[in-house]
Amino acid sequence: MKVINLGENNSVLNQYISEIRDKTIQKDNMRFRRNLERIGEIFAYEISKTLEYKTKEVETPLGIANCNVISDTIVLGTILRAGLPLHQGLLNVFDGAQNSFIAAYRKYGKDNKFNIQLEYASTPAIERKTLIIADTMLATGASMVLAYDRLIESGEPLHVHIVCPVACVTGIDYLAKNLPHKKVTLWVGTVDEELTNKSYIIPGLGDAGDLAYGSKI
Amino acid sequence: MKVINLGENNSVLNQYISEIRDKTIQKDNMRFRRNLERIGEIFAYEISKTLEYKTKEVETPLGIANCNVISDTIVLGTILRAGLPLHQGLLNVFDGAQNSFIAAYRKYGKDNKFNIQLEYASTPAIERKTLIIADTMLATGASMVLAYDRLIESGEPLHVHIVCPVACVTGIDYLAKNLPHKKVTLWVGTVDEELTNKSYIIPGLGDAGDLAYGSKI
Amino acid sequence: MKVINLGENNSVLNQYISEIRDKTIQKDNMRFRRNLERIGEIFAYEISKTLEYKTKEVETPLGIANCNVISDTIVLGTILRAGLPLHQGLLNVFDGAQNSFIAAYRKYGKDNKFNIQLEYASTPAIERKTLIIADTMLATGASMVLAYDRLIESGEPLHVHIVCPVACVTGIDYLAKNLPHKKVTLWVGTVDEELTNKSYIIPGLGDAGDLAYGSKI
Amino acid sequence: MKVINLGENNSVLNQYISEIRDKTIQKDNMRFRRNLERIGEIFAYEISKTLEYKTKEVETPLGIANCNVISDTIVLGTILRAGLPLHQGLLNVFDGAQNSFIAAYRKYGKDNKFNIQLEYASTPAIERKTLIIADTMLATGASMVLAYDRLIESGEPLHVHIVCPVACVTGIDYLAKNLPHKKVTLWVGTVDEELTNKSYIIPGLGDAGDLAYGSKI
Known part of the structure; x- marks a missing residue:
């Protein structure tokens, strides 16, 4: 699994991440x-640089232009409900994409421990x-691995891009261990160090x- | 249950409904x-005319204005996945609303019959x-009644507005029978007459x- | 000239007007x-109720639907730069409209008095x-009358709708006097009473x- | 003047450029x-990588995060009316920017020749x-040089970025000659070779x- 941290080099992405973190904003x-949504647009655009393109003759009102258009078939999967605004951003960019929706939730047992349950x-x-x-x-990475496993049940994708703007070390390690395939790229915007015992990222942004x-x- | 058909009097809503129906578009x-999304915005606006308002003193750069602002607490519930773009429109209008997401699907048994299952x-x-x-x-109205029943488990709302831009007679009758409370308003944009034996609305718009x-x- | 004040009956429009007035927001x-933009969308929708429609047979994936679509040719004119976000809202609703852009500014002379100059x-x-x-x-209404006069130079429109969410009595009277035609409708969201000697509306919202x-x- | 052609390496930008060129679309x-608008968002994002950032302590609900936020003051200037949707995209990204609007038009004289006139x-x-x-x-680049000259009348900017998604060689040369300062970067998405005698770019996209x-x- 390849990890790309878009926040390492400054761009307006870091501005947006500062805003979603900010208690007052x-x-x-x-x-x-x-x-x-804007963060999703940025990740989609950066991912688009890694896709396959083909050349197409396009007729303009004044001539013929050779243009490069995306040749991949794209599926945008998201985990409900927190992933929805991010998904909206990805769909703003890849407007003709197909879409997957997954619902997972934390099922708490004794001692405040939980398992991730896949629902929809x-x-x-x-x-x-x-x-x-x-x-x-x-x-923790648990719901992402469940979602990944569920989505690839129906066949092997050409490539999988995982987009998580706010990630922590624990989750990245968990994905690296559980998604060891070469064709997975994890895209993050910031890497936080800690996870509370209730599995909240610190400093993170809350829920x-x-x-x-x-x-x- | 009160039924309001916004399509009865012409507005740009009818233009949008013609577009979502159109095979080519x-x-x-x-x-x-x-x-x-635009259809959701229109329904949200019309519903906003039925809400409660309170007067608030607002300080402008040049004086004090008495303004009327919404006093209801609004929850926007939607049924996945078809309801999501409509929900986006409602949320565009009521940007501070709380939100409910429900997933239901058609579980087919023998003879191509199905029950609606609530998942998430x-x-x-x-x-x-x-x-x-x-x-x-x-x-048929079955998934809407299931969603309704699930959402009101946690208490009685002041009022329930159900928004279904493309409705058919069967579904309206089913809701009238199963949601007999006075505090329910059904908002539709067009009423189609038929339902196929696979429960698709005709002429409708497809899936x-x-x-x-x-x-x- | 007919005047319609959409703010007289409560809707979410009044919420938005309270927000654009609010110094803090x-x-x-x-x-x-x-x-x-949202205010522009609301006015566009209400104006759409006054337009002409024609019936069109639309082919859906499952049948034929008779739909009503707008038959008017719409031109959206705006006064720069303050009118641009409002114009964006109108264009969101009437996405196939033609567009006019007018630039006017206040040219100050001695004693801080000004004339409105039409530029672009x-x-x-x-x-x-x-x-x-x-x-x-x-x-004051002066720039609107200049814009109106300039736009109708090229021929007589079927109807003119003027949209000014925040209006004052002076401006309304000036329009009534200078646009005495029957086919003009002025749409406002609130009517403020005062105008400062620098022609700012009080309480208004500032610039x-x-x-x-x-x-x- | 530095020239950056974002279309040289494939991204979804090339897809959008193919669509705006396409007579049918x-x-x-x-x-x-x-x-x-989406093209404007992409250019804004790429430009954001060249800006200055400062570190800021941000209080999240669970801790303190060090975030990088933009420290430049940004002014988004556009040339009416063709530049407006592009400007909207830039403003979507830099939502707190200040804004300049310039109107220029082609004033035709004898023999179908024209000068660019600055109006507003x-x-x-x-x-x-x-x-x-x-x-x-x-x-030709004439209106861009006029706009540039007009905007910098009020003082020297730190840096000027010029965004023209569809450019031709003639215009680029004209800018290189007339904006010889080091602090100007021209961002384009495609470079077309020809200009008609009426100064339309071929193959371009029309008007x-x-x-x-x-x-x-």
């Missing part, structure tokens, strides 16, 4: 969602396509789902 | 999703709030989820 | 522009079309252009 | 504008700021203003 949940999955066939799976945060969509029962 | 799924539900408490549940189409997000396996 | 100029105008022919001219504020785009020299 | 002017300019002070001037096409906003008289 978080109070405006329209801006919080909008920032995740809606997906096209993945075989020979470029799969991009997005979730706002990469904490991305709650900040985008309100708390749930 | 449907090929552009960015426009398909955008039209559902993420919701805040609903008690004393204004609940708006949106799905693009109202076919809204596939048109927005690609077909699934 | 104004600090977020992305939200300020977004609110003007880019416009299609208006003859037999529905013209919608938008500007965020209606203060809409500066709040959207930053101050200018 | 151009019929959907909502998509045409949206593509220009609304701009903040530019001194010590980062100025980004955007126009969809760079044909960007007409395609976005309808033809004008």
Whole structure:
């Protein structure tokens, strides 16, 4: 698994990450969602540099232009609900993509420990396509691995890109161990060092789902 | 249950409904999703006329203005995946709303018959709030009644608005029978007469989820 | 001239107007522009109820639907620069409209008095079309009358809709006197009583252009 | 003057450029504008990699994060009307930027020759700021040089970025000759070889203003 940290070199991405982290700016949940959408757009654009292109003759009102267009079939997968604004950003860029939605949740048992349960999955066939799976945060990595395993059940993709703007070391290690294939690239925007015993990233940003969509029962 | 058909009087809503129905225009799924988003914005605006408002003193750079602002707490519920672009439109209007996501699917048995299964539900408490549940189409009405029942488990809302731009008579009747409370308003944009034996609305528009997000396996 | 005040009956429009007026919320100029855009969308939708429609047979994947679509040719005119976010909202709704851009500015002479100067105008022919001219504020009304006169030079429109979310009595009276034609409708969201001697509306919201785009020299 | 051609290495930018060039896809002017907006977002993001950043302590709900945020003051200038959708894309990325609007037009004399006339300019002070001037096409380069000269009247910017997604050799040469300063970077997406005797780029895309906003008289 290749890891690319887009935040290492400065761009407006770092500005947006500072805003989604910021306790005060978080109070405006329209801006919080909008920032995740813009972050998704940036990752989509950077991923687009790695895709395959073919040349096409395009007829303009005044002549013929040779243009390069994407030849990959793209599937945008996301983990509900926190991944939705990010997914919106990816879809803004790849407007003709197919889409997968996965719902996972933390099922708490005794001692406040939890397992990730997969609930809902809606997906096209993945075989020979470029799969991009997005979730706002990469904490333990457990839900991402579950989502990955579920999505590739229907066949082997050409390449898998995993997009997690706010990641932590634990999650990256977990993915490296559990997704050891060569054709996986993990894209992150920042790498935080710690995970609380409730599996929240520190400093992180809190609960991305709650900040985008309100708390749930 | 009160039924309001916004399409009865002409507005740009009817233009958008003509576009989402149109086989040729449907090929552009960015426009398909955008039209559902705009349709969601229109329903949200019309629903906003029925909400409660309170007066607030607002300090402008040049004086004090008495403004009316919404006093209801709004929860926007949607049924995945077809309801998502519509939900985006509702959220564009009510940007500070809380949100519920419900996943339901058609589980086929023998003879091609199906039951609607509820899979995933993420919701805040609903008690004393204004609940708006949106799905693009109202076919049999079964998934909407399941979603409704699931969402109100946590308490009684002040009012429930159900938004289904493309509805059919069967579904409306089913809701009227199964949601007999006074505090439910069903908002539709067009009422089609028929339902196929596979429960597709005719003329309808086809499969809204596939048109927005690609077909699934 | 007919005057319609959409703010008289409560809707989410009043929420947005309270936000664009609010000194504190104004600090977020992305939200300020977004609110003007949403306000533009609401006015466009309400105006769409007054347009002409024709019935069209639309082929869906499952049948034929009779749909009503707009038959008017619409021209969206705006006054730069304060009108631009509002114009964006109108164009979001009427995406196939033609567009006019007018630039006017206040030319100050002695004693801090000013005349409105028309600088730039880019416009299609208006003859037999529905013209919608938008500007965020209606203060003295002088620039709106200049814009109106300039746009109708090329022919008589079927109807003219003037959209000014924040208006004052002086401006409305000036328009009524200078645009006495039957086919003009003025749409406002709030009517403020006063105008300062520098022609700022009180309580108003300050300078809409500066709040959207930053101050200018 | 440094020239950067973002289209040389494949990315989704090339897909968008193929779409704005395409006679058939151009019929959907909502998509045409949206593509220009997305193109503007891509250029803004790439330009953001060249800006100055400063570190800021940000308080998250769970800790303190050191984040890098932009320290430049950005002014987004555009040439009306063709540059507006592109400007919208730049503003989507740099939402707190200040803005300049310039209107220029081709004034035709005898023999179908024309001069570019500057009409309207609304701009903040530019001194010590980062100025980004955007126009969809760079044909002769005359209007861009006029806009540049007008905008820097009020002081010397730190750096000037000129964004012209569809450029031709003639225009690039003209800018290189007339903007010989070291602190100017020209960003293009494609370089076309020819210019007609009416100064249209071949193969180009036709008239960007007409395609976005309808033809004008």
